[in-house]
Amino acid sequence: MAITIIGLGPGSASLLTREAWDILSSSQKVYFRTLEHPCIPDLPEHIERMSFDYIYNRAESFEQVFSDIVNELLSLGENEDVVYAVPGHPFIAESSVTLLVKEAEKKNIPVRIVAGLSYVELCLTAVQVDGIEGLQLFDAIELEQQYYPSVNPDFPLLIGQVHCNLLAGELITVLTRVYPENHLVYLIHSAGNTDQVVESVLLDEIDLSKQINHLTTLYLPPITEVSSLAGLAETVAVICSPEADFVLPDEQKLVTDFSTISNKTISAIEQKDDDEICHNLGELLHQIVLHAEISSSDGGFKLSNVIAHINSKLESIHNQIGADKNN
Amino acid sequence: MAITIIGLGPGSASLLTREAWDILSSSQKVYFRTLEHPCIPDLPEHIERMSFDYIYNRAESFEQVFSDIVNELLSLGENEDVVYAVPGHPFIAESSVTLLVKEAEKKNIPVRIVAGLSYVELCLTAVQVDGIEGLQLFDAIELEQQYYPSVNPDFPLLIGQVHCNLLAGELITVLTRVYPENHLVYLIHSAGNTDQVVESVLLDEIDLSKQINHLTTLYLPPITEVSSLAGLAETVAVICSPEADFVLPDEQKLVTDFSTISNKTISAIEQKDDDEICHNLGELLHQIVLHAEISSSDGGFKLSNVIAHINSKLESIHNQIGADKNN
Numbered sequence: 001m002a003i004t005i006i007g008l009g010p011g012s013a014s015l016l017t018r019e020a021w022d023i024l025s026s027s028q029k030v031y032f033r034t035l036e037h038p039c040i041p042d043l044p045e046h047i048e049r050m051s052f053d054y055i056y057n058r059a060e061s062f063e064q065v066f067s068d069i070v071n072e073l074l075s076l077g078e079n080e081d082v083v084y085a086v087p088g089h090p091f092i093a094e095s096s097v098t099l100l101v102k103e104a105e106k107k108n109i110p111v112r113i114v115a116g117l118s119y120v121e122l123c124l125t126a127v128q129v130d131g132i133e134g135l136q137l138f139d140a141i142e143l144e145q146q147y148y149p150s151v152n153p154d155f156p157l158l159i160g161q162v163h164c165n166l167l168a169g170e171l172i173t174v175l176t177r178v179y180p181e182n183h184l185v186y187l188i189h190s191a192g193n194t195d196q197v198v199e200s201v202l203l204d205e206i207d208l209s210k211q212i213n214h215l216t217t218l219y220l221p222p223i224t225e226v227s228s229l230a231g232l233a234e235t236v237a238v239i240c241s242p243e244a245d246f247v248l249p250d251e252q253k254l255v256t257d258f259s260t261i262s263n264k265t266i267s268a269i270e271q272k273d274d275d276e277i278c279h280n281l282g283e284l285l286h287q288i289v290l291h292a293e294i295s296s297s298d299g300g301f302k303l304s305n306v307i308a309h310i311n312s313k314l315e316s317i318h319n320q321i322g323a324d325k326n327n
Numbered sequence: 328m329a330i331t332i333i334g335l336g337p338g339s340a341s342l343l344t345r346e347a348w349d350i351l352s353s354s355q356k357v358y359f360r361t362l363e364h365p366c367i368p369d370l371p372e373h374i375e376r377m378s379f380d381y382i383y384n385r386a387e388s389f390e391q392v393f394s395d396i397v398n399e400l401l402s403l404g405e406n407e408d409v410v411y412a413v414p415g416h417p418f419i420a421e422s423s424v425t426l427l428v429k430e431a432e433k434k435n436i437p438v439r440i441v442a443g444l445s446y447v448e449l450c451l452t453a454v455q456v457d458g459i460e461g462l463q464l465f466d467a468i469e470l471e472q473q474y475y476p477s478v479n480p481d482f483p484l485l486i487g488q489v490h491c492n493l494l495a496g497e498l499i500t501v502l503t504r505v506y507p508e509n510h511l512v513y514l515i516h517s518a519g520n521t522d523q524v525v526e527s528v529l530l531d532e533i534d535l536s537k538q539i540n541h542l543t544t545l546y547l548p549p550i551t552e553v554s555s556l557a558g559l560a561e562t563v564a565v566i567c568s569p570e571a572d573f574v575l576p577d578e579q580k581l582v583t584d585f586s587t588i589s590n591k592t593i594s595a596i597e598q599k600d601d602d603e604i605c606h607n608l609g610e611l612l613h614q615i616v617l618h619a620e621i622s623s624s625d626g627g628f629k630l631s632n633v634i635a636h637i638n639s640k641l642e643s644i645h646n647q648i649g650a651d652k653n654n
Contacts, residue, residue, distance in 0.1 A: 147564035237474035262589035282637030310609030
């Protein structure tokens, strides 16, 4: 037998694709991950609406919820054709689907995915930004669990499922590690629905919004000044490009520059001069990027190799310390 | 009068939303950016199909195309209600829409956006990856114009509109500045349509594909080892976090470490030992990140400030040299 997974889109039944509507309409019974979705009342009456909402009430973690749902669907799918419907698009913010597809493959149960509109399109419309220009998509809870957020501030950022003020507060802590506290951002509530609200607020005040709910998304426009390592690497690459007519420094000059900047940095640290430290660390970063630029143009190591090398060293030292402590 | 902009979705008419179908069906005349879209033959026969394909044939640049289309729509919109239909979603990879919305606002012509499914959902389905885990969206031509690509290799990357082998070849040059040449990537052709093909290929061989066409998207899974500065900053932040029980180095230790690493780096450069240079540049990068971590935890400068500072300095020197040359 087979499992058909349908994306219900982000709002009313008019946002369903015609394909999704046709399949739902011709089904006698549909399993909904949750019945808390605005399109449900408008679906054809004859559909028997099953739901997994009861699992949310009894489970102790989201992992447990998804694994219970998947097990139930798989055991159904072994005996009958199953239609499973989820909010939005099955492959955007739907952990139950990723897991279901993986497990169904192991059991040789065929799976068909029927796409749905995601909240991404509606949020882009709400803030009138084209998503192809480097948009980054994150889940609020994933990002909140980081100390330093894995985002590039030079490109637009959409953070889904900012479902409560507490979570918004925790996002402030993480995001201000990179963005200025007074960066102007947008809270989008109920994107694309008749009650859509777009609030423009300062980043460090997003947790004061009175409208945050389970349909809230946070949009951060890029920072005005280039602030990512990739952006700096691009600037250096442009300067070093043949078009720029720049004479690459020879080895002696590289050593002299490097040594001068090192000494300045050390002296700034000794004098506790924060502005000078920031400035000289930047000069040093430039030297690192320049070395990697010269090396990689020549088929040698890349900047990403430099990072991967030190990161893996730090991680293994850190893990070793953790292991020693636990012994 | 008003302009309604409709997203036609990424393929057959069954992928249209019901809302888009209803508006199209009740329209006498629709302006299509292009009639080269698989859903057009299946739209109701009574619709008078206008198109801007003729502008592509006469214009000298894409900018010219979009500006001509927008001017035409604005002048129509001043006298009648206009329905303008574009492939996919109006706010994903549709320069004509961003421009139209901006210009219509100036002329006080109301604009309504009717969302469409974009190729993003269908590509995520094709590679069975959930988009909320840090997906980055770029346009092939935008990325190809960079020397150093503004991408984070630790997260999934979707590059739209890889429409010919030449462009694929240029993407290899840019992307291998960050990714290994033999990184396994996916070319997705005609995502979601009956003739969908997903090819898994090595990054440096994508231009050998025989199937690249105007509906080709490139998907790059993340690199296995953490290779972004944000990833390194997260590792350092975890090590420095209160939970990790790590004793922050005092100023004297910072200076000593820094000085030792600087000397090692200089000696590696002098000995032309590439592995040692790569290794020591990493150690140095660690020191920069550590300084910024300590400073920003204390309310001082952030790592993004360090980057912004040096980048803006380099850009102004570079622009000055350019200006001097032109005088």
